[in-house]
Amino acid sequence: MAVKDRIPPIERDPQKRAKDFFEVSLGYDEERAVLEAQRCLQCSIPTCVKGCPVGIDIPGFIKQIAQKNFEEAYKILKDYNSLPAVCGRVCPQEIQCEGACILNKAGKPISIGNLERFAADWASKNNVEDEIQIDKNQNKKIAVIGSGPSGLTTSAELAKKGYTVDLFEVFHTPGGVLVYGIPEFRLPKDIVKKEVSFLEKLGVNIILNIPVGFAIHPQEILENYDAVFIGVGAGTPKFMNIDGTELNGVYSANEFLTRINLMKAYKFPQTDTPIKFAKKVVVIGGGNTAMDAARSALRLGAEVTIVYRRSENEMPARKEEIHHAKEEGVKFLTLTQPVRYIGRNGKLIAIECVKMKLGEPDESGRRKPIPIEGSNFIIETELAIEAIGTQSNKFLLSQFKGLELNKWGYIKADEFGRTSIPKVFAGGDIVTGAATVILAMGAGKKAAYAIDQFLK
Amino acid sequence: MKTSNLIVEKKKLAYGIHMFWIENELVANNAKAGQFVIFRIHENGERIPLTIAGVKDGTFRVIVKAVGKSTYELCRFEKGDKIIDIVGPLGQPSEIKNYGNVLVIGGGVGIATIIPIVKELKNHRNRVDVILAARNKDYFVLEEEFKEVDNLYFVTNDGSRGMKGYAHEMMEKLLKKKKYDISWAIGPSLMMKACSEVAKKYDLKIWVSLNAIMVDGTGMCGGCRVRISDELKYTCVDGPEFDGRLVDWESFNTRLIQYKEEEKLALEKYLEKVGEPTWL
Ligand SMILES: Cc1cc2nc3c(=O)[nH]c(=O)nc-3n(C[C@H](O)[C@H](O)[C@H](O)COP(=O)(O)OP(=O)(O)OC[C@H]3O[C@@H](n4cnc5c(N)ncnc54)[C@H](O)[C@@H]3O)c2cc1C
Numbered sequence: 014m015a016v017k018d019r020i021p022p023i024e025r026d027p028q029k030r031a032k033d034f035f036e037v038s039l040g041y042d043e044e045r046a047v048l049e050a051q052r053c054l055q056c057s058i059p060t061c062v063k064g065c066p067v068g069i070d071i072p073g074f075i076k077q078i079a080q081k082n083f084e085e086a087y088k089i090l091k092d093y094n095s096l097p098a099v100c101g102r103v104c105p106q107e108i109q110c111e112g113a114c115i116l117n118k119a120g121k122p123i124s125i126g127n128l129e130r131f132a133a134d135w136a137s138k139n140n141v142e143d144e145i146q147i148d149k150n151q152n153k154k155i156a157v158i159g160s161g162p163s164g165l166t167t168s169a170e171l172a173k174k175g176y177t178v179d180l181f182e183v184f185h186t187p188g189g190v191l192v193y194g195i196p197e198f199r200l201p202k203d204i205v206k207k208e209v210s211f212l213e214k215l216g217v218n219i220i221l222n223i224p225v226g227f228a229i230h231p232q233e234i235l236e237n238y239d240a241v242f243i244g245v246g247a248g249t250p251k252f253m254n255i256d257g258t259e260l261n262g263v264y265s266a267n268e269f270l271t272r273i274n275l276m277k278a279y280k281f282p283q284t285d286t287p288i289k290f291a292k293k294v295v296v297i298g299g300g301n302t303a304m305d306a307a308r309s310a311l312r313l314g315a316e317v318t319i320v321y322r323r324s325e326n327e328m329p330a331r332k333e334e335i336h337h338a339k340e341e342g343v344k345f346l347t348l349t350q351p352v353r354y355i356g357r358n359g360k361l362i363a364i365e366c367v368k369m370k371l372g373e374p375d376e377s378g379r380r381k382p383i384p385i386e387g388s389n390f391i392i393e394t395e396l397a398i399e400a401i402g403t404q405s406n407k408f409l410l411s412q413f414k415g416l417e418l419n420k421w422g423y424i425k426a427d428e429f430g431r432t433s434i435p436k437v438f439a440g441g442d443i444v445t446g447a448a449t450v451i452l453a454m455g456a457g458k459k460a461a462y463a464i465d466q467f468l469k
Numbered sequence: 470m471k472t473s474n475l476i477v478e479k480k481k482l483a484y485g486i487h488m489f490w491i492e493n494e495l496v497a498n499n500a501k502a503g504q505f506v507i508f509r510i511h512e513n514g515e516r517i518p519l520t521i522a523g524v525k526d527g528t529f530r531v532i533v534k535a536v537g538k539s540t541y542e543l544c545r546f547e548k549g550d551k552i553i554d555i556v557g558p559l560g561q562p563s564e565i566k567n568y569g570n571v572l573v574i575g576g577g578v579g580i581a582t583i584i585p586i587v588k589e590l591k592n593h594r595n596r597v598d599v600i601l602a603a604r605n606k607d608y609f610v611l612e613e614e615f616k617e618v619d620n621l622y623f624v625t626n627d628g629s630r631g632m633k634g635y636a637h638e639m640m641e642k643l644l645k646k647k648k649y650d651i652s653w654a655i656g657p658s659l660m661m662k663a664c665s666e667v668a669k670k671y672d673l674k675i676w677v678s679l680n681a682i683m684v685d686g687t688g689m690c691g692g693c694r695v696r697i698s699d700e701l702k703y704t705c706v707d708g709p710e711f712d713g714r715l716v717d718w719e720s721f722n723t724r725l726i727q728y729k730e731e732e733k734l735a736l737e738k739y740l741e742k743v744g745e746p747t748w749l
């Protein structure tokens with residue numbers, strides 16, 4: 014029997030959406046969701062579930078959608094994942110659930126991400142209230158440091174178990190990368206706000222503008238709380254550190270995106286934080302961060318080229334983001350590596366690049382790019398945005414003496430987030446290095462479980 | 470913890486230079502000399518780094534020089550107003566211990582920001598000589614707070630008080646006759662650069678405090694990066710104080726003007742809206 018085609022989500026016209034910051038994909042309407050859900054084979058041994066880092070009962074929630082029990086579908090999701098509206102939008106499904114779906118063999122896996130998002134959005138539109146069930150007060154206090162997906166999840170889980178939770182965030186807005194990194198056109202900030210207000214309903218004290226380690230000493234935290242969860246993210250951007258890195262016009266993607274997302278610089282001068290509205294922009298890298306930076310620059314009116322040293326196959330970004338970027342007019346220059354920034358009067362005017370070819374696979378299993386001698390060429394540009402990854406942020410760690418780190422400088426923790434200090438748990442990017450929203454959430458959930466065990 | 474962020478005292482010290490005392494115990498109780506805070510003054514506001522220039526009974530002090538839209542606007546705040554977001558203390562504290570003979574140079578608004586450093590140096594029983602440098606005699610703000618120092622020298626660009634000239638010239642004059650073990654210079658970047666050159670010539674360690682353009686102040690964006698010897702450092706977490714002899718001043722100074730056009734536009738729009746900035 015021929016496998017039916019995937020039902021595509023509703024998406025805004027690429028020409029139009031490339032000029033504003035509103036959401037690109039509108040997801041499914043009820044009709045499409047049901048049609049897509051009906052494609053599911055309801056396998057007795059569902060391989061998709063194994064592909065999901067938090068083991069969602071995927072056939073279960075999909076079955077409810079197929080039967081138009083949307084509220085029920087949402088409730089199943091919520092049992093496993095406290096942020097389905099976020100994950101449906103940003104998880105790399107093609108290497109997780111959808112990649113593992115049996116129908117992927119025919120190239121037509123179930124659109125699990127879109128269905129997840131549909132159920133979550135439906136619940137939100139129809140004011141389905143999340144049940145607030147809080148166990149009896151434990152009379153114990155937990156400090157959670159950082160309000161990214163790991164910190165949000167840990168806080169929610171522990172609050173439900175009856176613990177008093179103080180969630181500390183150094184920024185003026187909670188959400189971590191969800192608010193400062195991932196742009197509005199991919200993840201509307203109202204969704205994050207809603208999740209945060211749910212936390213407030215659970216009784217979590219969200220305390221903003223607190224640089225833990227500086228305004229509150231780790232020793233103080235250890236003395237005043239029964240347990241601590243650290244979810245401060247990977248944070249610090251790396252630079253290639255080629256000649257000219259200090260020129261005006263060279264940004265890290267983190268800076269570029271933070272100015273736009275957190276500080277709303279795209280509205281300058283209505284807002285006070287400036288950003289460069291350039292005609293030509295080059296973005297270096299091939300991950301989600303690179304795609305986000307490129308598509309944001311495009312929305313500020315630039316002609317944008319992504320420069321990546323391997324080939325498109327090796328790009329770590331979600332396939333959908335690469336596809337969207339192309340549709341919107343971002344150009345791709347693969348097998349190319351910048352070697353030097355060229356400036357005039359302190360301002361970037363061009364980048365010297367070299368062509369690459371792919372050699373043997375390296376440790377990551379991807380074929381290693383090798384420069385082709387003598388292939389150097391110049392790209393003119395006003396801005397260069399480096400999105401080549403992050404490293405362990407020492408902002409908190411430099412103050413937290415006695416906490417053991419691994420050889421990459423991230424916190425050493427076991428599967429349940431237990432660190433070298435008994436009371437202290439950690440999870441998310443600060444343990445794994447830059448990873449994903451769902452892994453950070455999963456880590457938060459496990460740590461909450463371990464903290465509960467530890468305190469009992 | 471009282472973190473109301475209320476302005477409990479406000480005073481104009483000179484034209485365009487305003488002092489604020491703000492209630493925030495977390496900042497006040499944890500601040501060390503050399504550290505800073507970041508303000509946001511309204512919902513559309515940018516993040517404004519300011520040095521902590523003193524603490525007292527759960528409040529801390531900042532001295533603000535009006536140079537553009539955000540600082541013009543901030544100087545309009547009065548006693549009883551509230552700063553919506555204050556985060557701090559941030560940055561590495563000054564390395565203060567007993568050195569012996571110390572020379573501290575403050576220029577412009579830097580005159581106010583060296584006060585906590587000078588106090589701490591005195592607490593550690595150093596002999597501290599201070600050079601205060603300003604455009605003219607009206608800008609020696611908070612001069613009365615330098616009473617405990619061993620020798621106090623004044624420099625003005627127009628000669629209206631003390632030596633006529635620049636801070637680094639006075640510095641060199643002193644270095645010719647006296648040996649210092651370490652020095653600090655905080656003020657406009659041209660002054661810090663000139664002082665660093667003098668320090669290099671006399672083989673004297675010099676701390677400067679870099680006012681790089683910042684966003685988050687937590688090492689997350691890399692916008693505040695500066696070249697120190699051959700390494701890229703982040704001013705907000707590795708600094709703000711660095712050995713001035715190792716700073717790549719040329720790139721530092723060009724990075725400071727990267728938003729010149731935007732800053733001009735923002736100020737023009739603001740003044741169009743509010744009229745003459747009579748409050749400065
Ligand atoms: C641009 C971009 C796009 C991405 N796109 C995707 C995607 O499409 N799909 C996906 O799955 N993943 C994506 N990721 C990765 C994902 O966002 C991260 O893996 C995830 O957010 C990590 O969560 P976390 O809880 O560990 O930390 P973070 O989200 O980094 O949050 C950490 C929080 O801790 C705060 N903090 C740090 N230090 C302190 C301190 N001392 N005191 C108080 N607070 C502190 C920080 O301000 C921050 O808010 C993307 C990342 C980026 C940067």
Ligand SMILES: Cc1cc2nc3c(=O)[nH]c(=O)nc-3n(C[C@H](O)[C@H](O)[C@H](O)COP(=O)(O)OP(=O)(O)OC[C@H]3O[C@@H](n4cnc5c(N)ncnc54)[C@H](O)[C@@H]3O)c2cc1C
Binds near residue numbers: 516519680733
């Ligand atoms: C660690 C540190 C401590 C500081 N301490 C003080 C202080 O005690 N008193 C004081 O008056 N000023 C201090 N500054 C400088 C102050 O932050 C800037 O003057 C202010 O942000 C300018 O904003 P504006 O809109 O008024 O001016 P703009 O018109 O935006 O800019 C004027 C100049 O200020 C600098 N500047 C602009 N934006 C920023 C930014 N986000 N971060 C840093 N510098 C910027 C630029 O070099 C620019 O040329 C400090 C800066 C740093 C980094």
Ligand code: SF4
Binds near residue numbers: 060113114116123125
């Ligand atoms: S999503 Fe795919 S693997 Fe999972 S139950 Fe449905 S058809 Fe089977």
Ligand code: FES
Binds near residue numbers: 683685686687690705
């Ligand atoms: S201000 Fe962002 S890293 Fe220093």
